[in-house]
Amino acid sequence: MKEYAIYPFSVMNITQNYNQGNHIPHWKNVTNYSDKPWDEACKDSGRSYFEPQNDFIIEEVLGLNTSTTNTVRLKSVNKLYIPYKEEADYLYITLTHMNEDNLKQVSKGQTLKKGTKILLEGTDGNATGNHFHITANIGKYYGLKQNNNGKWCYTYEKSLLPEEAFYIDSSFTTIKNSNGSTFKEKPVDRVGTPVSRNDKADQVEVLVDNLNARNGASKNCKKLGYINKGIYNYISKTENDGYTWYQVESGIYIASDGEWCKELSKVVETDTSKEEIELLKKQIEELNNQLVQKDSEISTKNTRIQELESKVVELSSKEEITFKWSYKASKTATYKIPLKENEELYIK
Numbered sequence: 001m002k003e004y005a006i007y008p009f010s011v012m013n014i015t016q017n018y019n020q021g022n023h024i025p026h027w028k029n030v031t032n033y034s035d036k037p038w039d040e041a042c043k044d045s046g047r048s049y050f051e052p053q054n055d056f057i058i059e060e061v062l063g064l065n066t067s068t069t070n071t072v073r074l075k076s077v078n079k080l081y082i083p084y085k086e087e088a089d090y091l092y093i094t095l096t097h098m099n100e101d102n103l104k105q106v107s108k109g110q111t112l113k114k115g116t117k118i119l120l121e122g123t124d125g126n127a128t129g130n131h132f133h134i135t136a137n138i139g140k141y142y143g144l145k146q147n148n149n150g151k152w153c154y155t156y157e158k159s160l161l162p163e164e165a166f167y168i169d170s171s172f173t174t175i176k177n178s179n180g181s182t183f184k185e186k187p188v189d190r191v192g193t194p195v196s197r198n199d200k201a202d203q204v205e206v207l208v209d210n211l212n213a214r215n216g217a218s219k220n221c222k223k224l225g226y227i228n229k230g231i232y233n234y235i236s237k238t239e240n241d242g243y244t245w246y247q248v249e250s251g252i253y254i255a256s257d258g259e260w261c262k263e264l265s266k267v268v269e270t271d272t273s274k275e276e277i278e279l280l281k282k283q284i285e286e287l288n289n290q291l292v293q294k295d296s297e298i299s300t301k302n303t304r305i306q307e308l309e310s311k312v313v314e315l316s317s318k319e320e321i322t323f324k325w326s327y328k329a330s331k332t333a334t335y336k337i338p339l340k341e342n343e344e345l346y347i348k
């Protein structure tokens with residue numbers, strides 16, 4: 001799953017952007033070193049924490065017992081997706097102006113896990129009120145260098161504008177003042193790989209394209225994004241929070257209210273139905289044998305019918321004989337009968 005760089009403050013209140021006031025000489029008309037800082041004053045009541053929404057490792061702590069303004073340089077533990085470019089990359093952040101007592105609590109090599117509240121905004125150095133002076137960067141680090149405008153810059157291969165470095169998770173950050181920057185909302189991830197229909201498997205079909213996938217079978221479990229539409233083989237099924245929960249892949253759960261997704265019917269092949277199939281096969285074979293026998297009987301009967309028909313024809317032709325005359329012999333004797341050519345003589 002993609003990990004996006006998320007703006008690390010619960011209230012955004014950019015009091016001076018990269019293109020305002022004393023930040024301009026950090027990059028304008030610069031021929032050597034530059035960065036593009038912005039000032040984050042957070043909610044402006046008391047001191048607020050830097051609350052990373054990704055894991056960061058501390059690469060350097062600057063300012064303790066030196067004239068440099070208190071600063072930490074951070075590198076993201078993972079490559080992050082940022083609005084600036086397509087591919088994920090390591091994101092480097094510098095945070096400046098923490099007070100000394102606060103800065104002492106962190107050290108090089110320490111990991112600031114997502115949600116860690118250690119670093120507080122402060123007023124160390126040339127600061128008029130509590131805030132963080134921030135830069136966001138990618139690529140190689142060249143050092144804290146003074147440029148030809150006299151400004152000290154955390155110089156990396158590429159310095160990013162705040163809206164190029166971070167997405168906003170509006171469920172975490174409230175924007176009080178973005179000071180001319182337009183941020184993109186964190187993209188919604190899509191999870192799940194649908195499979196083909198299989199009536200021998202336990203399957204559920206996702207019908208909508210905005211159904212949340214979570215890492216457990218409860219509304220309180222973490223959202224992973226939206227599940228892709230389509231058919232899934234489900235691993236388990238449970239009832240919770242008034243929904244039917246299906247585990248559709250390892251670590252991916254979805255809730256059904258009966259409309260978002262539907263369970264697909266399964267064909268169960270039992271031993272009973274196998275026996276029934278065998279019995280029916282035997283019956284079909286028996287009926288086929290009977291058909292063969294009946295065919296031969298029909299054939300015999302047909303032969304007999306043909307014989308009888310030809311007899312009828314023969315007899316019918318005999319009935320057609322007409323007699324010119326007849327004579328009945330009264331005794332046994334020799335009779336002389338004159339016949340013309342083609343006349344026939346029948347004796348009964």
Ligand SMILES: [Zn+2]
Pocket residue numbers: 016023037038039132133134
């Ligand atoms: Zn500043």
